[in-house]
Amino acid sequence: MNNKARNEIFLKKTIIREIYMTVSPNNPLFPDMPDWQQQARDNLWPPYTQMRTTPIGLPVSEAEGVRITLADGRRLIDGVSSWWSVCHGYRHPHIEQAVISQMQKLPHIMLGGYQHEPAARLATRLADLCPGDLNHVFFTDSGSVAIEVGMKMAIQYWLNNGVKGRHKFLHFRGGYHGDTFATMAVCDPEEGMHSHFSGVLTPQVLAELPVNDELYERLDMQMAKHADELAGVLIEPLVQGAGGMIFHSEEVLKKVARLCQKHNILLIADEIMTGLGRLGEMVACQRADVIPDIITFSKTLTGGTVPLAATIATSRIFEAFLSDDPAKALMHGPTFMGNPIGCMAALASLDLFEQEPRLEQVRAIEKQLEKELEPARGLPAVKDVRVCGSIGVIETTGLGDVNFLKQRFVEEGVWIRPFGSIIYTIPPYIIGSEDLSKVTSAMVKLAGELKSNT
Secondary structure, three states: OOHHHHHHHHHHHHHHHHHHOOOOOOOOOOOOHHHHHHHHHHHOOOOOOOOOOOOOOOOEEEEOOEEEEEEEOOOEOOOOOOHHHOOOOOOOOHHHHHHHHHHHOOOOOOOOOOOHHHHHHHHHHHHHOOOOEEEEEEOOHHHHHHHHHHHHHHHHHHOOOOOOOOEEEEEEEEOOOOHHHHHHOOOOOOOOOOHHHHOOOOOOOOOOOOHHHHHHHHHHHHHHHHHEEEEEEEEEEOOOOOOOOEEEHHHHHHHHHHHHHOOOOEEEEEEOOOOOOOOOOOOOHHOOOOOEEEEEEHHHHHHOOOOOEEEEEEHHHHHOOOOHHHHHHOOOOOOOOOHHHHHHHHHHHHHHHHHHHHHHHHHHHHHHHHHHHHHHOOOOOEEEEEEEEEEEEEEOOOOOOHHHHHHHHHHOOEEOOOOOOEEEEEEOOOOOOHHHHHHHHHHHHHHHOOOOOO
């Protein structure tokens, strides 16, 4: 890129920042801004956002299929499935009708003291799709809470069996399991998102993924050293998501499972991002023939319509809670756990995996991503290009101004949220090849505009 082109980009970047940072009802650049957008600026606290330096969020009016329509009429191809949840696209009629029908009959009822058909049917469907005897389903309403419930199950499993002192968890560098206090403690401590809370988080056991023989032996020794205090091992099978879309092989997952068996430590598989078709199988652990003791799902569980999550345990875990002693029950109960609307949405979402060729679509996405992202490998600012299932990643030497980069993607007609050092896509499974090519071409194009930091 020559100096003239860099200067033009810098000028454009400055203008965009000034426009986005000075939006107000009196700003002549936005004379027709609706009241609700000003209300959003005044009262809405968005996620992961430094309000002083980050542009306001794009106003959205509707979404359908793989397209998001902005309030000004522009339409964007969704390249990240609304944080990896909208697997069937927006407003799939089968899910939409299921939600409407349930709303008209029984929108909510507490599971404490009651039961209802959608929760019972969904628990059975999830048990049937999971490998082994992962048969016992506890519903929550977010991925972070699903992980916390899994952690509580693991700790209480040992206590109910008369084993004291096993209350810690081994987790892996590059991992991410949520933003609540218990889950922050088992995320990568150097990733940055949760570093402010290091002094108040419960210390856990951080390990490296056993990607070679030396690290395997080190993990073996680490587990042996801490076996008497470890309730479980937490892992994102095959892909560490929010930690940077870091991939590892099926063999690595098998090694972790083998060491858990060797040292009698429970294995908790966090499939909130990787599960339900993301990597070409309904359960990512199936790619390695691994059966964890506890597994979690969320995000795509309802097709990205309403909040719902599930923590699923094997019979071995569940039976430790069966007792005449009330104190041995699992004392956890979110108000909206197993809410009928969410369960019906999830049942409809699972229907679509049976009625439409979702896994074949994911495998087609994988092949197209491999082909169309590969040209980025030779760009000056690119360190790596990698693909796994419906996940495509361009790792760079540095993204520079991320807000400006997001705006450039909008100008290209796609919605992509780069973070850290990566530009990535996780599109809805139903995306067509032409739309996917628009996403990949934008990724490669903008990766080529980056300046190398090496």
